[in-house]
Amino acid sequence: xxxxxxFHFDVDGSDFSSAGEASVLVKKKLRQxxxxxxxxxxxxxxxxxxEINMVIHANGGTADVEVGEKDITIILKDEGPGIPDISLxxxxxxxTARENIRVLGFGAGMGLPNMKxxxxxxxxxxxxxxxxxxxxxxxx
Amino acid sequence: MSKEYNSPxxxxxxxxxxxxxxxxxxxxxxxxxxxxxxxxxAIRIKDGxxxxxxxxxxxxxxxxxxxQYKAKKATHDDLSVINNYKYTxxxxxxxxYGQFDNLDNxxxxxxxxxxxGFDDVFEVACAAELVSAYTRLYIKRSNVKKPVISSACPVxxxxxSMNYPYLCENxxxxxAPVDIAAYLAREKVHKEHPEIDDKDIGIIFIxxxxxxxxxxxxxxxxxxxxxxxxxxVRDIYFALxxxxxxxxxxxxxDLTETGIIGLGWASTGGEAxxxxxxxxLAADGIENCIRVLDQIxxxxxxxxxxxxxxxxxxxxxxxxxxxxxxxIAQARLQSLKHYLPVSKNRPASEWIPDIFFNxxxxxxxxxxxxxxxRQKAMQMMSKIxxxxxxxxxxxxxxCGAPTCMAFAEDIVKGEATADNCTVIMxxxxxxxxxNEHVVSVLKDYSVGADNKSDQxxxxxxxxxx
Numbered sequence: 119x120x121x122x123x124x125f126h127f128d129v130d131g132s133d134f135s136s137a138g139e140a141s142v143l144v145k146k147k148l149r150q151x152x153x154x155x156x157x158x159x160x161x162x163x164x165x166x167x168x169e170i171n172m173v174i175h176a177n178g179g180t181a182d183v184e185v186g187e188k189d190i191t192i193i194l195k196d197e198g199p200g201i202p203d204i205s206l207x208x209x210x211x212x213x214t215a216r217e218n219i220r221v222l223g224f225g226a227g228m229g230l231p232n233m234k235x236x237x238x239x240x241x242x243x244x245x246x247x248x249x250x251x252x253x254x255x256x257x258x
Numbered sequence: 259m260s261k262e263y264n265s266p267x268x269x270x271x272x273x274x275x276x277x278x279x280x281x282x283x284x285x286x287x288x289x290x291x292x293x294x295x296x297x298x299x300a301i302r303i304k305d306g307x308x309x310x311x312x313x314x315x316x317x318x319x320x321x322x323x324x325x326q327y328k329a330k331k332a333t334h335d336d337l338s339v340i341n342n343y344k345y346t347x348x349x350x351x352x353x354x355y356g357q358f359d360n361l362d363n364x365x366x367x368x369x370x371x372x373x374x375g376f377d378d379v380f381e382v383a384c385a386a387e388l389v390s391a392y393t394r395l396y397i398k399r400s401n402v403k404k405p406v407i408s409s410a411c412p413v414x415x416x417x418x419s420m421n422y423p424y425l426c427e428n429x430x431x432x433x434a435p436v437d438i439a440a441y442l443a444r445e446k447v448h449k450e451h452p453e454i455d456d457k458d459i460g461i462i463f464i465x466x467x468x469x470x471x472x473x474x475x476x477x478x479x480x481x482x483x484x485x486x487x488x489x490x491v492r493d494i495y496f497a498l499x500x501x502x503x504x505x506x507x508x509x510x511x512d513l514t515e516t517g518i519i520g521l522g523w524a525s526t527g528g529e530a531x532x533x534x535x536x537x538x539l540a541a542d543g544i545e546n547c548i549r550v551l552d553q554i555x556x557x558x559x560x561x562x563x564x565x566x567x568x569x570x571x572x573x574x575x576x577x578x579x580x581x582x583x584x585x586i587a588q589a590r591l592q593s594l595k596h597y598l599p600v601s602k603n604r605p606a607s608e609w610i611p612d613i614f615f616n617x618x619x620x621x622x623x624x625x626x627x628x629x630x631x632r633q634k635a636m637q638m639m640s641k642i643x644x645x646x647x648x649x650x651x652x653x654x655x656x657c658g659a660p661t662c663m664a665f666a667e668d669i670v671k672g673e674a675t676a677d678n679c680t681v682i683m684x685x686x687x688x689x690x691x692x693n694e695h696v697v698s699v700l701k702d703y704s705v706g707a708d709n710k711s712d713q714x715x716x717x718x719x720x721x722x723x
Binding site: 123125138141142145146147149150151152155158159162163166167185232 | 421423424552553555556557558622624626627628629630632635636639640643
């Protein structure tokens, strides 16, 4: 019996239409495992927002999901520009997304706030010019 | 049928759900066309033919549309069903009107239905206009979860109940137009012919879609199911051609009771535009609808009041039990609208009567649980991932499953064995042929073209020793 079930996804940075695919796949797997609707929703939204962020700001990255006994961990890793001011980025409505991304309906400044809102813990490890790793946990 | 199967129509009958998409095993070649197109991965090829997993099938009719051998069929009542009742009312779906070439007046169709032996006709489009009015009222309620999702397409409500627990509440709880039409038609008979017993009244729905047949068969409208039988637009179309021909040249009878809104329901966007509110989304085609639902589920589409989703391309005119190309049907409906008012049917009240609410609300019913024991489910999932990694990821379908991952799942569930994978088997065979001993034996036999298979068998026997 594995203690932790792990899933790995590559998030393609070049394509907006495929952003969110990993989140849909995780949702399907969690349904198969029989998790309750609210847990699935939390993981799915947090992951979806994270995926979109990686596509908008960091040209993609990787998403790892670990399903444990007590919690579900989502680790999003990118090699993007990093987040200069985390507290500013955490404000609802604040966005550095370019206009051409906003016209697509993204960049509303709700990504990070939503990720925090739907998870029980969120840790941001960011280095300017190197990349960002966000670790989120949803308690079971 | 060449073989006996314990389940009708190639269904495994595990869920108790009554389906209306079925398979003629004798026509099925076991090709992978439907396998690859099924949006819920409900089909497997076993023993050379397709098998539909009942608990996954959403009756969307995709497999009926794509089967080149016509092995997939929609099951529905035969036209002769009208002989079972003393008094029958036809309930034509508006999509029926788009099937006829050069038709300039709906009255010809209504007259045709009467000529076919129906005692009365109640157009579903009329009830659709009422539903549009009720939808406008319902959306304005303050306690309603937005976006309100249309309940008209039964494929959509079924897939929401299977996959989207959070969206179940968004489904509009008002009965679909056909249910309201059936209720009103039945009431009308009771009023005009009080001498006729309820059981002798046949309310016959003329449906473009197999999912509606299932909807009726499974009693999704609960106690409020007033439909007696469902026949197909296709069957009615051919029967109508004959009777309509006989009246050629006659003045069109002024019989239609519907306006533009009612007709609009037959194609994508018709229902949504009738809410008179720009905050709507209308999509069609099952794959597109699934994508839209995924995004709504992630709260990614905001500022929407209403969502109309139709599983068939083009909307109901694209149903698997129609004749005409959906876009041509839509163009014909367009031209029929020119002489109609916007709407002919308005509700008597500014509130929605209780009787028009569906008693059966849509509830989450996960269909693909690996095991009810979480530990066991985790174990199985881990095994699925492990096996999935080893599979070729060609998704060729030769094993009988639509994708390599679905195959891995089947193996873990004990529904398939790894040797069904032709790619793996070929690899093993090649390894076997390259085995030193086998190579030397092969040389001795100098395998020729004539009796190759016999010799290979011998080689295999030798190698086994």
